[in-house]
Amino acid sequence: MRSKRTKLGLSIAMALSMLVAPVASAESVDTQKVDYLALGDSLAAGQSYNQTIGKGYTDYISSQLNKIGVLSSFNKQFSVSGYTTTQILNDIQNNTVKNGVSIQEAIKNAEIITIDAGANDLLQLINFDRKELKVTYDQEKLTAGMTAVGQNLTSIFTKIKELNPKAEIYVMGYYNPFPILPSQYKEQFLPLLDALNKIIADTGKPFGATFVSTADSIAKNAISYLPNIQDIHPNQAGYLAIANDFWKSINVGKKASFNDEIPEVAQDEIKYLVEKGIIAGYVNGNFGANDLITRVQSAIMLNRAIVYSDDAAPNPNYADVTESTFGYDVIAKMTQEGVFAGNNQSFNPGNTLTRAEMAKVLVLAFKLKGTGSKSFNDVGNDYWAASYISTLAENGITIGYSNGSFKPNDPITRAEFSIMLSRALNDSFK
Structure with a gap:
């Protein structure tokens, strides 16, 4: 994230509510076709x-x-x-x-x-x-x-x-x-x-x-x-x-008026993604900027942000994903496209996304290229996501924290993910 930002507070209660009020649920936006x-x-x-x-x-x-x-x-x-x-x-x-x-x-x-x-x-x-x-x-x-x-x-x-x-x-x-x-x-x-x-x-x-x-x-x-x-x-x-x-x-002109406060640092990016129909608020009228984002929710946002073939993807064969799982079609598509992968035969759709995982999926989804020239004081060369984090930084999507760290294992919020996704889609946010 940019050094001008302060780290957003993490609300565990709101994070848990996100599991039952996912991004794809009915939302407080106009539904004009x-x-x-x-x-x-x-x-x-x-x-x-x-x-x-x-x-x-x-x-x-x-x-x-x-x-x-x-x-x-x-x-x-x-x-x-x-x-x-x-x-x-x-x-x-x-x-x-x-x-x-x-x-x-x-x-x-x-x-x-x-x-x-x-x-x-x-x-x-x-x-x-x-x-x-x-x-x-x-x-x-x-x-x-x-x-x-x-x-x-x-x-x-x-x-x-x-x-x-x-x-x-x-x-x-x-x-x-x-x-x-x-x-x-x-x-x-x-x-x-x-x-x-x-x-x-x-x-x-x-x-x-x-x-x-x-x-x-x-x-x-x-x-x-x-x-x-x-x-x-x-x-x-x-x-x-x-x-x-x-x-x-393309801007589809969706609008949303949220009951809760949107951090100033993320207001333009969230407005941009809402107008494009990529993200919206909850049925209670809140956006939940500080909510932790889950793996399936980030997959849904990426699937809305990037145009893929509309052919049905094959069953990804995860032990914890069935056709009745929320976001099944998206999980299958994003697995087929090589953006997401499971761990020990599981996808863990409800697990929160870490900053390192965020770096990996954004690099893979947008096919970003890098040289490995960017480093952070808490990301060693042997860290599993080091190349993804460096590539994300080289492409201007993140610069880490002001103390030179990236905090790869920290979970990422809806507001933070919105900022990163907006930068990947639109250079004007970099």
């Missing part, structure tokens, strides 16, 4: 690298909204493979109807709208020779195409805001679809990609649209995410990476 509309091209439609339409990033966003209990409806039928900004704009202006629903009606009813548009406008002006692995284009035509993208997006955003001023718009930045290009052609193509993304971001700003960058997350594992060199579409792991880029930005 959201309608989610996805507009765009083949990426929004969910086209895979093998040319089939299936689950894409929009489907996983929809699943995540449903996971936190706010999804009313999801519509991606106006997302079409090959669509350009001109075609999307024409659909809106002409009020295209599909399956008895008009696009303007869908826009009016949506609380959340995601858009990916612009790539096809330019790809049709670029020749990618997959045999020779080179890119060629006419600069004049490409410049005109960039200008048209900006103009069309302005018209799209204008029309959306006319129809629905309150809609939250999230617009996708594109990744490099040609990671196999030799360096000389990457030097030509990547500036074009940067220019397109700048147009998308700058065009959306006046309308309050949130730009979602995907380039870095795809680039980290591009060869794996884009397995077909003849196709620009990702596999399911790639779509999950894009969905997580969106999820870090």
